[in-house]
Amino acid sequence: MKNNLISIVIMFALLSGACVQQGKQKSEQDIKPEKAIVYQVFTRLFGNKNTNNKPWGTIEENGVGKFNDFTDQALSEIKDLGVTHIWYTGVPHHATITDYSKYGISNDDPDVVKGRAGSPYAVKDYYQVDPDLAVDPENRLEEFKALVNRTHKHGMKVIIDIVPNHVARNYRGLNNPEGVVDFGSQDDVNVEYKRDNNFYYVVNEAFEVPETIDGYVPLGSAVHPLADGKFVENPAKWTGNGSRLAQPHHYDWYETVKINYGVRPDGSFDFDTLPVAYSNKGFEAHYEFWKDKIVPDSWTKFRDIAFFWLDIGVDGFRYDMAEMVPVEFWSFMNSSIKMKKTDAFLMAEVYQPGLYRDYIHKGKMDYLYDKVDLYDTLKHIMQGRGLTDNIAPIQEKLMDIEHHMLHFLENHDEQRIASPGFAGDARKGMPAMVVSATLSTSPTMVYFGQEVGEPGDEDAGFGNPTRTSIFDYVGVPHHQRWMNGGAFDGGQSTLAEIELRDFYKRLLNFTAKSKALMGSYKDIHAYNREKTTGYTSKVHSFVRWSSDEKLVIVSNFSDSENFAFQLKLPEEIVKEWQLTNKQYKLTDQLYQEEIMYLDVKDGLGTINLEIGSLQSFILKLM
Template identity: 25%
Template structure:
């Protein structure tokens, strides 16, 4: 028996040695490869990092259904990016996505051949990742920093340029030998594709006695506006470490870390792996319109809200501009309450997306302004209303004309005027990043007059591009891609970048994110910039002159920063109190430096609140929300467009499981609305949410409002609750203007927040559990230890604190507002 065991051991040893001999160096060197796709919002997240083992890269993944993704490093480096080859398989530099189907836990194995070709297999869970080496250095582990504690950092949060910031770290055990404060400037462009930190300063920190341990301190003056990174390099007898941001994931955001208490790890060889704290430094004169923090938005997809004028409805074969979609007829719904068409679902529609119409228009909005006013909204955000062939209108055909299916320019002016009478401002939306292929600017389908360039005296044509070189383009003339052919004589030719050497017309120009229906504009072209915002009658000025109270700008990250800086100056010069809102989905600090935008569509808020109201961790929600409180200037933080539903994401009711338990989904919806109305920023109600309109991914999130006179069944009880919560916000200035401090309590189910405006306080508490919860909180400094609070929602029995502690009992899926 002993001999057999020894023989087996010897054979295993030989097999292991043979296997080790077969191992090869990692073909991608020390680069880290991540799975980046819909399963993780395309982020380079640590939990989706492949580990190289012997001859292949491995990743354990838990997912369900068909998933689309790419394999890439943090920077989407070309040679390190594997996309789809058209059949869903990995190919280096592939433009498409890799597609695989999952049903639970799996192991992915990626092998890369010497010629660079790749093979990806998906099998049962079988890989055991190498565990990280444990950190045992007690001195390093006991070293502390907290970006929200004034004992470690002053002042708190975003600051104006010229601010001196003091930093302190320390521990309660001896042995911390040295500490260095590292200051870096963040460089970020696009939709986070490029993100890097440029070193600015390494500041030796000054030691000071701290009980049994040692503290270190340093100061740094931030003279210029920007987003900075900072962290600490510390040294003990056992080596050097990074005292850095935590590992909290921030929704949609490439960088990890919600700030607050620091974590410590061994100093990595590649400093790109350090998780920086972020410090926002904004212009000293950064101002946001004062009215922004008092806003409650009503957010409308106009084609689906209300049909007020059936005469302008798109109709197949009608012969009018609104009756055609590019080179064919539109589709028209027979009934207002039908589901939107989606090609490939067997609903009887054609193969085109976004060409089906119900007939919503500006007259319908005007007709329902009293309804919007009664809801409590005082701002109307409209997705694009300018002429375009699609139902969503982001494929602009004429920036200076209201789409004929929506009405006329006079109707827009009338909408703004009628809204103003009711105290409602109107914020239109457009994209200055791309236009429609079916537009006079591009004219791929020859639906606009083709350009006939004037001939020179000898009968020859002028040089290419001459028509565009004269500056501002004319309102008439041929497009830059007339009938699918490059037209260098078009007055719009310089607006686009062409590749005439390509044979395929779809490849002769750049479609935004590869969509050929949306030709991307050259944002650096002077002629385009003049038309967009520099000219006295530019697109930007044209609609501000006609009643718009500001602008929401589509796909802001794809437009250069210097464009937005000039654009903001033009907006504020025309109308100083105009509000500028960006469409960004991630940590938007770089847009709030005082030179680009006032606000953004707050998708971090959306995901944090929806997930919390759906029953996920209150601590996770608090981490994401606290990141914004610390990173954003207060004037921008108080103006954020706080969303729940949008035309680009499934509606809130769908998120809460409308198809499984509709009554409970509506209770969770009201919990999220309660949070909206009691949190800093501008609550945003997507049309129909208030009456129980649901719907999943596009196009079902763009369904028609269920008007009763059109056969719909609006939930009137839900509407009353929405109105009650909106009214609460309007009645209590502390909910709109009050400062927000760190959470008084955050656990898996309960969040308790404190707001202060002068001598007025409001404590807001929420419970996402299906069971009642009772918690005790310590009152914030500034409140008497025996403070007495009134229930602002129902005026019930007042609550009395005892010795600085307050006991709160919360019903299931409910919220509480206590005022003093």
């Protein structure tokens, strides 16, 4: 929901102090022995077998996936990809047009819901799961708990979303635990701002539904009793992306309202700020700092929400648009979580590189999206309008925090690689995926359907083709062919889809186990660009190593050219690896078919290499 707004400088994304001292790169013995592999599934879509795909189709017409569709067989196949963590996207109960009133759930107004299924980032009740996802909506939380247990049984951990910046315009906490009061229920609505108000208010003005543009009509003009261009909210609340208008714009996040974290309308803070020294302190010290402080009410509400899900068995959270919430809140929130569950997996969207170190060191985030740097660069290369020369400088720039920068090529916000708007061919993602997954010690994330080349070209309704819709009831065709009616065996997949999934399986399983990929890194691309005839800006190379594993990684991003050259290993690498003047055998770790040789002479290593279009080698020194 945020693609066209990433570059906006938002008032609440503020630097909270002096520059953070950059931490040292972790030594090999300090790094976990295995790389984390996150598999993002859009829970509502994953198990849907219905192929109707009618634009704006109802749940009856287009179908919906359930928690129970994640069978032992499905989870086994996901695990076999090399996955360590599943991010179940869209679990908390969000606003939707489907009628669940017989379960005591209030109906939502199409004028403030995007799509028919609704956005998972307009959470309506944080203490319950979405009724769409249950076979028996009345028993939906128990069905989710069973899914958590199944996932754990298959050796994977569970991540769900927490969306701290905003909630649904029609938030109704029908399942609050004892002692928990609803967001906004105790607000003073006569003032724009008060520290312990949960929302901001447009005083003395009622909310007005945005004027529709570009021919948009809620539900695609389907008749609905509440689709009347009106929604009662008096006084109006600030909109989720920070709009202070009683009538937000059509492209604002009008279906949500912004949470107040004690940031005054002028941008100043109404809470204690962290001393600079806390950039270098662990989560225990952060917890002690906040333990006796009075914090805004919204802080404790979201901490208690996180505790609720941890108690159910959830292992971590993906935080939506974390940069729109003050870093001090994250210090409070994440240190509280880590005190309760030390190994909780905490990842977040932060799109301003200048904020990365604050949100890692002060905010105690484990991982941030590496979108603005690595993802954008790899996308441009895949599209044929970028150079591989730009990859290594990114890794060098982020070296002190490289372990914390989550790598991905797809997620629910981004275009599918196979879509015409991106690369038009899923195979063009193969060299980029090798680089993304092996460049650093950071986790790798894959979006369901990516591994079978899903193009995201369905006209689902509110959703925009090139991205698999997160707003509509829709089937995901390439994924459905692999799902094969619930067999999860690729029985209907094309040969190209089977081969692509095999590539992902080989790559991810290798990266999950490789000790070298949790060790040291050195670029050799720039050296070869200068020294090697036939080595071009379509090729990229680097080396990774640990005490007992040494890798040379080479990728060809060209979809039409093969290259032959004598790849050079610089003297400093030969010395670091303690190589002597002789010939060493190299074996490719992706397909185990290619055998090459590294010749070392007078301190320089050379490899005679032929690489095909869109081919990669992960060459291990034997």
